[in-house]
Amino acid sequence: MNGGPSDPLSLDQAGASDEQLQRVHAILLREKPEPTEGYSPLPLLLLGLMSAFILFSAIYLGRYSGGFDPMVYDERIPPGMLVDNAAAPVAQDPKVLGQRIFTANCAACHQVTGLGLPGAFPPLAGSEWVAGPDERIIRIVLSGLSGPVTVKGSPFNLAMPSLGPSLKDEQLAAVLTYIRSEWGNNAPAVSPDKVKEIRAAVAGHPGPWAPEELLKIP
Ligand code: HEC
CATH class of the missing domain: 1.20.5 (Single alpha-helices involved in coiled-coils or other helix-helix interfaces)
Structure with missing residues (x-):
């Protein structure tokens, strides 16, 4: 407003008349109020x-x-609800369940590649045990295995712990089905009913199986 006709200072200096001053005030009053300090409240x-x-x-x-x-x-x-969900066979793709159980319970020894560790843990990929009768591998995961064993022509002699107490029938069936179909393996699926049947049949078996004991099973 500096120097403009409505600037009070310049009007004063110019010796403005009362009439002019009133007009200027009327103009000023029409203007917006001066901004105030502080915060204005947030609209409700x-x-x-x-x-x-x-x-x-x-x-x-x-x-x-x-x-x-x-x-x-x-x-x-x-x-x-997670536990219930994992236990319900219908709600879970067996392949996904099998892979999850393998990663959590078997991969530490047999490796995610299924190749095992030479001299320590036998391979599951291409293993004649995995491709063989499900009656044998169900017993292996239920009660464990220990003693000299030959897998793909290589000798192994360590102990595999029993997983029967910690895994349910559906979970054991899923993991066995998984190792039978992964890494180029191509053996039929293992059913939870079969695991249940063998679990009942071997209930009294003390400790892990010896390989030669299992080889007698047709
Ligand atoms: C603590 C290590 C360990 C874990 C965990 C383990 N295994 Fe084993 N597994 C072994 C060893 C060691 C042998 C060989 C035992 C022997 O020397 O008699 C073996 C042997 C096997 C065999 C027969 C031989 C072969 O290579 O085909 C199968 C099948 C098998 N394991 C499957 C599994 C599955 C499935 C799981 C998980 C549910 C599992 N193992 C978890 C150490 C383990």
């Missing part, structure tokens, strides 16, 4: 919207985060 509507959004987000996370459990692959499944 915006505050309400933001609160509603935060509330919604909190409820959404509580409902769909799966408890931020790394094992939850479907965020709509609450963590508490």
Whole structure:
């Protein structure tokens, strides 16, 4: 406004008349109020919207985060339901279940490649044991195996622990089906019913099997 006709200072200096001053004031009063210091309050509507959004987000996370459990692959499944889900054979693709169980229970020794470790852990890839009768490998995972054994022409002599107590019939069937179809292996699937049947039949067997004991099974 400097130097303009409505600038009070320049009007004063110019010796403005009362009439002119009144006109100038009328113009000034029409102008917006001077900005004030401090904060103006947040509009209530915006505050309400933001609160509603935060509330919604909190409820959404509580409902769909799966408890931020790394094992939850479907965020709509609450963590508490995971165990039931894994136990229900219909709800789980056996191939996926088998791979998961293999990684968690077998890969430390037999390796994810299924190649084992020469001189220590025998290979499952291309193994005649894996391709052989399911009556034998079910017994191996149920009770373990120890004693001299030959796999793909190489001798091994360590002990494999029993996994029967820690894995259910469906889980053992899934992992055996997995090792029979992975790494180029191509042997028929193992059914949970078969595992159940053999588990009942060998219930009284003390300790791990000796390989020659299993080779007698046709
Ligand atoms: C602690 C190490 C270890 C773990 C874990 C383990 N194994 Fe074994 N496994 C062995 C050893 C050692 C042998 C050979 C035992 C012997 O020398 O008599 C063997 C032998 C076998 C055999 C017969 C030989 C062959 O290579 O085909 C199969 C089949 C087998 N294991 C499957 C499994 C499956 C399936 C799992 C997981 C559910 C598993 N093993 C977990 C160490 C292990």
